[in-house]
Amino acid sequence: MSITLAIDTSTSRTSVALISNKSVLWSEYEDGVTAHAEAVPRLVQKALVINDEISQVIVGMGPGPYTGLRAGISFAQAFAWARNIELRGVCSLDAIACTAAEYIAATDARRKEIYWAHYKDGMRVDGPHVNVPTEVRGELFVGEGAHKYGLCSTSTYPDVSIFHLLSAVDQPMYLRRPDAVPTSER
Amino acid sequence: MSQPLILGIETSCDETAIGIVKGRVLLANEIASSVQEHARFGGVVPEIASRAHLEAMIPSLNRALKAAKVSLSDIDAIAVTAGPGLVGALLVGTSTAAAIALALDKPLYGVNHLAAHISVDYLTHDKAIEPTIALLVSGGHSSILQINDITSSITSLGSTMDDAAGEAFDKIARVMGLGFPGGPAIDLESKNGDSSAINFPRGLTQAEDWRTRPYDFSFSGLKTAVARYLESTPHYKKGDVAASFQEAIVDVLLQKSVAACAATGIQSLVIAGGVAANSRLRELAEQRCQDAGVQLRIPSPLLCTDNGAMVAALGSLMSSAGRPHSAIDLSASSNLSVTTVSV
Numbered sequence: 031m032s033i034t035l036a037i038d039t040s041t042s043r044t045s046v047a048l049i050s051n052k053s054v055l056w057s058e059y060e061d062g063v064t065a066h067a068e069a070v071p072r073l074v075q076k077a078l079v080i081n082d083e084i085s086q087v088i089v090g091m092g093p094g095p096y097t098g099l100r101a102g103i104s105f106a107q108a109f110a111w112a113r114n115i116e117l118r119g120v121c122s123l124d125a126i127a128c129t130a131a132e133y134i135a136a137t138d139a140r141r142k143e144i145y146w147a148h149y150k151d152g153m154r155v156d157g158p159h160v161n162v163p164t165e166v167r168g169e170l171f172v173g174e175g176a177h178k179y180g181l182c183s184t185s186t187y188p189d190v191s192i193f194h195l196l197s198a199v200d201q202p203m204y205l206r207r208p209d210a211v212p213t214s215e216r
Numbered sequence: 217m218s219q220p221l222i223l224g225i226e227t228s229c230d231e232t233a234i235g236i237v238k239g240r241v242l243l244a245n246e247i248a249s250s251v252q253e254h255a256r257f258g259g260v261v262p263e264i265a266s267r268a269h270l271e272a273m274i275p276s277l278n279r280a281l282k283a284a285k286v287s288l289s290d291i292d293a294i295a296v297t298a299g300p301g302l303v304g305a306l307l308v309g310t311s312t313a314a315a316i317a318l319a320l321d322k323p324l325y326g327v328n329h330l331a332a333h334i335s336v337d338y339l340t341h342d343k344a345i346e347p348t349i350a351l352l353v354s355g356g357h358s359s360i361l362q363i364n365d366i367t368s369s370i371t372s373l374g375s376t377m378d379d380a381a382g383e384a385f386d387k388i389a390r391v392m393g394l395g396f397p398g399g400p401a402i403d404l405e406s407k408n409g410d411s412s413a414i415n416f417p418r419g420l421t422q423a424e425d426w427r428t429r430p431y432d433f434s435f436s437g438l439k440t441a442v443a444r445y446l447e448s449t450p451h452y453k454k455g456d457v458a459a460s461f462q463e464a465i466v467d468v469l470l471q472k473s474v475a476a477c478a479a480t481g482i483q484s485l486v487i488a489g490g491v492a493a494n495s496r497l498r499e500l501a502e503q504r505c506q507d508a509g510v511q512l513r514i515p516s517p518l519l520c521t522d523n524g525a526m527v528a529a530l531g532s533l534m535s536s537a538g539r540p541h542s543a544i545d546l547s548a549s550s551n552l553s554v555t556t557v558s559v
Contacts, residue, residue, distance in 0.1 A: 067547075068545040069545070071311075074315075097303065097304040100266060103270060104269075104273065105311040108319070109318065113319045204267070209261075210261040213390075
């Protein structure tokens with residue numbers, strides 16, 4: 031049996047799931063904008079009680095607020111390394127479920143901005159990018175970031191139970207450069 | 217039980233550092249530093265450091281296992297710096313450590329970075345010297361501590377009221393155009409100068425200070441004095457300024473440390489932390505401790521700056537002493553008190 035451990039920390043929700051072939055064996059989340067680093071080990075510890083025979087780890091590579099995002103990625107890469115199993119990254123926005131033919135998925139990027147991507151017929155056609163909400167054109171919005179700025183009525187989060195269906199991403203999606211000014215430019 | 221094999225992970229600032237220790241024997245000490253990426257910003261940029269930790273972590277772990285000639289399955293416990301430090305940087309370490317602990321089903325020790333700096337001394341000596349006075353001097357901290365038991369009992373006798381010693385080195389190096397990090401730059405420049413050329417002030421050494429706060433430090437007055445001197449002396453000699461500034465810091469650090477030994481009757485001093493790599497501090501400490509009859513220990517310069525061996529060393533001491541391990545969801549704390557040895 032092939033078991034996937036799926037982890038996402040790209041939003042205020044820390045989600046962990048165990049996926050066996052195509053079915054979800056177990057899934058749980060904890061909410062909290064600064065709780066990712068504690069929540070991930072807590073949730074994975076529960077997952078291991080359900081099934082310890084993990085053969086693959088898939089982690090959301092963002093985009094997302096950096097510190098929380100890195101807690102998930104750090105954990106995932108170290109777990110996969112320690113167990114000597116496959117590690118795969120995915121774009122977290124790709125996992126925000128929407129049944130419409132065309133939509134914008136958006137998460138909160140702080141600093142009055144959103145991380146967003148444009149989806150058409152089940153494919154990401156633009157993004158991910160980071161912008162202020164008024165700069166993003168679209169008819170239908172989904173996601174925590176869209177909800178925060180009144181672009182949709184409910185808040186939805188990346189669904190880790192579909193991570194195994196998404197295409198791979200190699201690097202963390204930071205989208206912004208670190209804030210720092212070289213001393214020579216001050 | 218045979219000697220525990222401990223993996224130590226340190227990511228509190230700009231060094232991704234992995235150490236492996238068996239009992240008190242150092243097997244590996246791998247350090248990947250992002251310091252060059254910070255140099256043009258004149259200081260450590262937390263986000264740059266955190267991104268670098270994530271990238272450097274797995275390669276560093278692999279290098280450490282290879283250097284130690286052990287396999288991951290032989291590791292008995294994982295120790296990690298839980299603070300103090302940059303929170304984003306710390307979390308890369310704690311998340312990594314928790315993952316390895318869960319993956320291998322081994323205990324996890326979240327330890328104090330400052331206590332770890334002192335414990336590294338235990339790797340170079342067979343016998344513990346406890347109780348001891350410790351002078352802990354780094355980029356973020358300057359304290360005089362009384363160590364009764366490194367795994368459980370650390371008392372702070374005094375600390376800096378403003379800048380840490382290492383921070384003062386960085387700031388003065390910046391105004392003198394000597395670059396970052398400032399400690400090694402000033403140490404090097406001082407070799408071309410006369411340490412008695414300029415009599416810079418020694419903070420908190422007035423009679424009143426010795427009565428009310430004998431083991432506290434203040435370096436802001438010294439910093440201002442150096443800045444004023446540079447402004448008012450257009451053709452100053454860099455070497456003289458560097459050497460005189462360094463002498464003022466080192467002199468105060470040692471006056472107060474030796475006084476703490478005398479007052480407590482503990483004739484033993486350990487000097488630890490990044491500033492303990494300073495050559496003048498090491499030289500003058502030898503001299504002052506010899507004069508005062510104090511037994512001195514300073515780790516080798518490589519073990520003074522941030523490293524993983526020190527974290528593994530403290531983990532090993534915790535494990536051997538039977539101290540409880542940490543919860544798997546331990547919290548990293550940017551301002552963890554020096555007296556909290558583990559979380």
